[in-house]
Amino acid sequence: MTRGVLLFANNNAEIDYLKQACFCAKRIQNVLKLPVTLVTDSREIFDKKYKQYSTLFDNVISFKTKHTPTSRIYKDSLQSAKSLEFKNNSRVYSYDLTPYDETIVMDTDVILFNSVFNKCFEQKQSILMYDESKNVSNLNSYTEFENITDSGIKFYWATCIYFKKDTNSKIFFELLKHIQENWDHYRLVYGIRSALYRNDFVFSIATHILNGFKHGNFVGSFPGTLFFSTDIDCVIKIEDNGIKLLSLAQDSNTSLIVNISDANVHVMNKYSLERNIVL
């Protein structure tokens, strides 16, 4: 059985997801020792700016969905908030795109500092996702990551997904595509007020449906703990075995410096991440 990691990187006007993908692929190779396939709609930019990093990738696949990208607010801590294109429609095609029998799909802003992701291959379930994640500082409450709406279904993080190609995962990804194509219908059925298309919501809805419209065990627990830092936090430094962050409370009156080593961290402030990435 072949195993590997699938990364998606679709640049917008300001965020260089390709740079993040190259950094992420380097860490995957060092920490997980797995091959990486990159899926991008920005192949020309990759060839122009990052060709020397093509050895980090098994394959670079050009892929663009027919869906119109949405836009969302990208924050750089409390300094700025900009509305930019959010091209996140490709993840539901992971089953079709991956060249591996067993695949880990992960966000390019997940910084790996340990190899716990490799435990995906030691267990028997077809699909694994995180249903919880730990904030780096707990200065704010994040109830929006417990359920997709206040009275809604359980929230699953589409940040890191493991699947092995079999009947269950095939049906899962076909359902994801269906939900994406009918997003306006499903978001209303599930009480999601915002029209913004989010993979977390789509994956959570698909999981709910396949559990028989209730909570269940169709999707297993992704191994390890995923710490997350939001877009109002700032990266201070990324070192070989850890990351230092300045975490801010939303009221901006409190801050905490956090040092996390030997654990994996999802860094949502993409501006700050990019400033601290060294390829």
Next chain:
Amino acid sequence: MDERLKNALELSNLIETLNNAKRIAYEKFLENTVFYKNGGRFNANQEIISFCKTLIDSNQDFAVLIDNDGDPVLIENLQEFLKEVLSVYFNASNSYIAEVTKINAQRTVGGVVDL
């Protein structure tokens, strides 16, 4: 600012930083206790160690254990399994205590976060 208040706020900040660092260390400990055997997911904790030892002392060579997801998992060799569990537990707990000891020794925020 009143010096007393300033000192109190600095101490409060240190305590909060210390507590957060210990919380992160604990989450890492829990992560490090997870292991997989025969397709089942287990935590190498005091409960499973005690249960396995009890089974072995009752002259059981093999047993069905219930994993973290509620699935039954056949463990064919309990002695080997217990060795593995202990190894995982000791590695995780030794790292945990080392990290917490280092955190507790710090007297400044910079020391806690290694700045």
